[in-house]
Amino acid sequence: MATLPEEFSDLERFVSAGWACPREHDRWTRRVQSSAAEIKDFYDAMLLRMDAIVAYLDQHPLDQVPEGDRPLFYLALAFMDVAPAWEVFQAADLPEPAFEIDRMKIVERPYAWET
Numbered sequence: 001m002a003t004l005p006e007e008f009s010d011l012e013r014f015v016s017a018g019w020a021c022p023r024e025h026d027r028w029t030r031r032v033q034s035s036a037a038e039i040k041d042f043y044d045a046m047l048l049r050m051d052a053i054v055a056y057l058d059q060h061p062l063d064q065v066p067e068g069d070r071p072l073f074y075l076a077l078a079f080m081d082v083a084p085a086w087e088v089f090q091a092a093d094l095p096e097p098a099f100e101i102d103r104m105k106i107v108e109r110p111y112a113w114e115t
Helices: 006-016 023-032 035-059 067-089
Strands: none
Touching: 006 067, 023 035, 023 067, 035 067
């Protein structure tokens, strides 16, 4: 069963691979536990589609992303988490001595649709 709008079906494999995480901690974990090849594949595919993704998601206010579009929204957030590490370091995580994820306290607010 497809979880993305039809025009983004080429990105469905990333939803299946666990990239469409609603929570920042889960997106960070997915990134740092990925291989460089996985990061590059995700980054390259998403980079080509980000303009279209943003235009599509921009149809609704950020606090009103329809349920059916949320996996695409979460993929876009994952891309934003991956991009700095990949563009600067060509790696899934920052080089040592970086903070381990277990030492990070990520404070999140609920999305508007969760309140």
